[in-house]
Amino acid sequence: MSNFNPVKIVIVGCGMIAEGGYQPRCQAYPHKIELVGYYDQDIDRAELLAGKGGGKVYQSLDEVLNDPNVExxxxxxxxxxxxPVSLAGLKAGKHVYSEKPVALRVEEADEMVETADQMGVKFACAPVAMLGYVQQSVWERIRDDEIGEVVSAMGNFGGPLEYWHPNADLFMMEGVGPFKDVAPYPLTAMTTMIGPVKQVYGLARITIPERMLHAGSRAGNKYRVTEKDHGIGLLEFESGAYGLLYHSWTARSELPAYEIHGTKGCFSIQAHDDGRGIRKSTPTSGWESEDSPKEAYTGLDWGKGPSDFADAIRHDRPVRCSGKHARHVLEICERVFEAADKGVPVEVKSRFPAPIPVGDPPPWS
Incomplete structure (x- = not known):
């Protein structure tokens, strides 16, 4: 650890997720990450984060990308x-870690993946949850044949966003919706543990065309919903397994957040958080609860992804949360909507390098 030179990183976009998630959790790994600065179109936000953790406040994205001190x-x-921000970073020769979704269109993701390869830089993308100790433990047990051949998986996420999120309208604009925003959590877990999806079926539509914000300074403002806010996706994996996705900004379901089913048993875990325990079912014992691994962080550790990213930069190895994997997840979401519009199954064409299990010691140690 003492021989590792922390990677000099700037956070671009200093809103809620930066202040409450990425900044404090990246600061938890100072031996891997050095947050050298912040940029936001609202300079006050950048100054707030710089005041909490030190670092330079940049006046423009160009200033960030032209700074040779920024890696x-x-x-x-x-x-x-x-x-646009990730592509500009990649073209400037910077390594880029993006929050999900990697883009709003598969063609945009294709361009970024190709640019990263051409420039010889790392391109990583959230979600980071698959690096959690619960998720990695369950994945290892699946590889060890504890539940037999995997035959299916299911994921569920969502609920009426406008009742708690001050900017819920931005999540319901054309190109976003619950599939591209929150489906990446179970989809990343499924495609890590099972492999790529080859075909999808979809049912999705706009259920509430006009909504009203109930939280934040704009509470009371009404807005139009321009993207499908409720849907179900059926997935056919290359392995022969099946998948089910339920994602909605309209109705909160009590379907499991993430289950994976095998011929000898099943696991049920959170696809979003680490440290929330493990439930396992077998034909003889039914469902039983297990504690999380003792090392688990309770919640979503936003810093693990950037720490792995930094470690991959220094050791010139593949990142675990790769842009190519995120592109595949994005394409699944896009094809579910296409299948819903056309009323027929749609092929998923992209593929991605299989993620590397975390192992021991983990890259953030």
Whole structure:
């Protein structure tokens, strides 16, 4: 650890997720990450984070990208900013870690993946949850054949967003919706543990065309919903396994957050958080609860992804949360909507390098 030179990183986009998630958790790994600065179109936000952790406040994205002291950026802009900001970073020769979704269109993700390869830089993307100790433990047990052949998985996430999120309208604009925003959590777990999806079926539509914000300074403002806010996706994996996705900004379901089913048993865990325990079912014992691994962080450790990213930069190895994997997840979401519109199954064409298990010691140690 003492021989590791921390990677100099700037956070671009200094809103809620930066202040409450990425900054404090990246600061928990100072031996891997050095947050050297912040940029936001609202300079006050950047100054707030700099005041909490030190570092330079940049006046523009160009200033960030032209600074030779900056090795990498973490892109925490709004959904529509993921593609242009990440692409600009990659073209400038910076390593880029993006919040999900990697982009709003598969063609945009293709361009970024190709640019990263051409420039010889690392391109990583959230979600980071699959690096949790619970998720890694269950994945290892699946590889060890504890539940036999995996035959299916299911994921569920969502609920009426406008009742608690002050900017819920941004999550319901064309190109976003619950599939591209929150489906990446169970989809990343499924495609890590099972492999790529080859075909999807979809049912999705706009259920509440006009909504009203109930939280934040704009509470009471009404807005139009321009993206499908409720849907179900059926997945056919290359392995022959099946998947089910339920994602909605309209109705909160009590379906399991994430289950994976095998011929000898099943696991049920959180796809979003680490440290929430493990439930396992077998034909003879039914469902039983287990404690999380003792090392688990309770919640979502936003810093693990950037720490792995930094370790991959220094050791010139593949990142575990790769842009290519995120592109596949994005394509699944896009194809579910296409299948819903056309009323027929749709092929998923992209593939990705199989993620590397974390192992011991973990890259953030």
């Amino acid at each position: 990498a950026i973490i892109n925490l802009t709004i959904h529509t900013g993921h593609y």
